[in-house]
Amino acid sequence: xxxxxxxxxDWGTTSFRLWLISxxxxxxxxxxxxxxxxxxxxxxxxxxxxxxxxxxxxxxxLPVIICGMAGARQGWVEAGYVxxxxxxxxxxxxxxxxMGETSDVRILPGLAQxxxxxxxxxxxxxxxxxGALSADYRSGEQLVCMPxxxxxxxxxxxxxxxxxxTFMTGELFDVISKHSILSHAVADAGSFTGDSEAFRTxxxxxxxxxxxxxxxxxxxxxxxxxxxxxxxxxxAKLSGTMIGLExxxxxxxxxxxxxxxxxxxxxxxxxxxxxxxxxxIDFVTIDADEAVRRGLVAAANAIWH
Amino acid sequence: xxxxxxxxxDWGTTSFRLWLISxxxxxxxxxxxxxxxxxxxxxxxxxxxxxxxxxxxxxxxLPVIICGMAGARQGWVEAGYVxxxxxxxxxxxxxxxxMGETSDVRILPGLAQxxxxxxxxxxxxxxxxxGALSADYRSGEQLVCMPxxxxxxxxxxxxxxxxxxTFMTGELFDVISKHSILSHAVADAGSFTGDSEAFRTxxxxxxxxxxxxxxxxxxxxxxxxxxxxxxxxxxAKLSGTMIGLExxxxxxxxxxxxxxxxxxxxxxxxxxxxxxxxxxIDFVTIDADEAVRRGLVAAANAIWH
Numbered sequence: 248x249x250x251x252x253x254x255x256x257d258w259g260t261t262s263f264r265l266w267l268i269s270x271x272x273x274x275x276x277x278x279x280x281x282x283x284x285x286x287x288x289x290x291x292x293x294x295x296x297x298x299x300x301x302x303x304x305x306x307x308x309l310p311v312i313i314c315g316m317a318g319a320r321q322g323w324v325e326a327g328y329v330x331x332x333x334x335x336x337x338x339x340x341x342x343x344x345x346m347g348e349t350s351d352v353r354i355l356p357g358l359a360q361x362x363x364x365x366x367x368x369x370x371x372x373x374x375x376x377x378g379a380l381s382a383d384y385r386s387g388e389q390l391v392c393m394p395x396x397x398x399x400x401x402x403x404x405x406x407x408x409x410x411x412x413t414f415m416t417g418e419l420f421d422v423i424s425k426h427s428i429l430s431h432a433v434a435d436a437g438s439f440t441g442d443s444e445a446f447r448t449x450x451x452x453x454x455x456x457x458x459x460x461x462x463x464x465x466x467x468x469x470x471x472x473x474x475x476x477x478x479x480x481x482x483a484k485l486s487g488t489m490i491g492l493e494x495x496x497x498x499x500x501x502x503x504x505x506x507x508x509x510x511x512x513x514x515x516x517x518x519x520x521x522x523x524x525x526x527x528i529d530f531v532t533i534d535a536d537e538a539v540r541r542g543l544v545a546a547a548n549a550i551w552h
Numbered sequence: 553x554x555x556x557x558x559x560x561x562d563w564g565t566t567s568f569r570l571w572l573i574s575x576x577x578x579x580x581x582x583x584x585x586x587x588x589x590x591x592x593x594x595x596x597x598x599x600x601x602x603x604x605x606x607x608x609x610x611x612x613x614l615p616v617i618i619c620g621m622a623g624a625r626q627g628w629v630e631a632g633y634v635x636x637x638x639x640x641x642x643x644x645x646x647x648x649x650x651m652g653e654t655s656d657v658r659i660l661p662g663l664a665q666x667x668x669x670x671x672x673x674x675x676x677x678x679x680x681x682x683g684a685l686s687a688d689y690r691s692g693e694q695l696v697c698m699p700x701x702x703x704x705x706x707x708x709x710x711x712x713x714x715x716x717x718t719f720m721t722g723e724l725f726d727v728i729s730k731h732s733i734l735s736h737a738v739a740d741a742g743s744f745t746g747d748s749e750a751f752r753t754x755x756x757x758x759x760x761x762x763x764x765x766x767x768x769x770x771x772x773x774x775x776x777x778x779x780x781x782x783x784x785x786x787x788a789k790l791s792g793t794m795i796g797l798e799x800x801x802x803x804x805x806x807x808x809x810x811x812x813x814x815x816x817x818x819x820x821x822x823x824x825x826x827x828x829x830x831x832x833i834d835f836v837t838i839d840a841d842e843a844v845r846r847g848l849v850a851a852a853n854a855i856w857h
Contacts, residue, residue: 366777427723469673
């Protein structure tokens with residue numbers, strides 16, 4: 248690993264991903280674990296980082312660039328927020344150096360929207376945005392969807408973030424599945440995909456009538472009582488209702504000129520693609536893992552050019 | 553208690569209420585406990601009933617009329633459903649006798665809406681409706697709101713239920729308060745009333761933009777991070793968001809000719825009154841406890857006249 252030039256880390260609430268990168272931006276090694284902020288608050292951020300670098304036999308003293316919750320108040324070192332509207336390049340300028348480390352460790356700031364009626368924050372997604380958009384979307388308007396526990400929808404124009412909104416879709420799906428009366432309806436559910444008719448119908452109904460969302464959720468239960476809805480269809484319907492509601496909120500408020508860009512990976516990305524197709528919304532997909540790595544590489548290049 | 557003519561019981565999922573009633577409909581004694589269906593499934597329905605009758609020194613052999621979850625499949629004896637559209641008098645005809653009891657014990661059926669796209673059920677609320685409407689609302693259209701864990705909104709015309717919708721408002725408020733990231737925001741919250749500006753603003757925002765519901769929920773968190781929103785205001789905002797979303801769904805679909813009738817009691821009733829006032833929706837309130845007792849009395853009179 249003697250070609251290694253620096254280390255890039257995406258440090259989320261519950262996930263940790265690290266890449267060893269060469270001067271030319273090539274990936275020399277990779278580590279993934281669940282040692283997110285929540286774990287690292289207990290075991291120590293420097294210790295988690297050191298253990299993964301050691302596992303890759305990385306040379307000592309490499310500079311490290313980090314994005315995500317490691318920069319939160321309860322993280323390693325608070326990296327603050329850049330206020331929107333902001334050009335994505337401003338994020339690079341706001342990196343905070345971790346003092347007391349022998350190597351040059353920097354944490355990127357998040358973005359904050361301080362408007363009184365729509366306060367919002369993100370950490371990590373700004374780096375995904377940078378990586379996803381800076382190569383192919385330097386101009387024009389984009390409406391960027393980054394689905395997850397707290398889905399982010401971001402309005403971008405010429406690489407400037409003009410505003411964004413967080414929707415609690417993934418967390419609400421999880422909490423309702425586990426702790427509400429619907430937990431009985433989805434118990435023993437199998438896996439489903441975006442091909443599920445129950446999923447697609449729920450997306451469309453929720454998008455068309457978002458005001459009925461908490462009634463649509465109850466019909467997951469009553470549909471099982473009266474119509475024998477299967478557990479798998481119940482889960483698909485719950486998922487589709489939450490995703491359709493999110494898209495109704497995010498898409499209805501957006502400029503119709505904006506290109507919808509989905510930054511996602513894996514099965515969750517496939518569900519959103521199916522949802523957009525069910526709603527006849529044009530979109531392009533960018534891989535989320537690749538986007539955040541490219542964003543970290545761009546930050547490293549800017550800082551240590 | 554020798555004047556007692558019969559016993560009336562409202563047997564919910566988590567609550568039990570019993571009244572000893574005279575021939576003329578006068579209340580001679582009352583019992584309340586948390587021995588709802590969930591508890592009675594363990595300890596036995598006949599045992600729970602007997603213990604409360606004994607506590608009131610009720611004469612043995614009195615007939616008993618019951619509404620609510622005691623008639624569910626997992627209750628004492630399944631009392632089925634009357635399908636809507638249905639006249640409320642049909643509920644009285646559907647009472648099921650509990651076999652094997654020495655006294656005449658009858659359980660009223662619920663209502664079911666079997667339409668493929670909006671399956672729905674209620675148990676207990678049909679008896680509240682009967683008690684609330686049969687005296688003063690024998691004609692005309694009403695849109696009846698019965699708030700709670702699973703709020704019911706019922707379209708009634710000339711005492712016929714033409715349709716209804718359940719909204720999971722109370723349960724979602726509870727689950728989100730306890731199990732989501734917002735649990736931190738509402739921890740240590742004090743009590744609030746319908747006078748709360750945070751509550752009224754959230755009701756209006758959610759009613760006007762229901763598609764933004766899960767974003768409004770996130771601003772409970774981000775409002776605390778960026779604007780120092782207090783825990784009490786956070787809780788009021790969460791409540792107002794959920795109630796405003798429910799009213800948007802129920803009211804937007806309803807006939808504008810219908811009189812809105814709120815059947816509720818206590819602090820929850822007061823919150824809905826404040827919400828309707830914030831939205832300039834005309835309404836009348838009927839006390840929920842009184843309504844269900846009057847409904848049970850009407851049922852007893854019809855069965856044992």
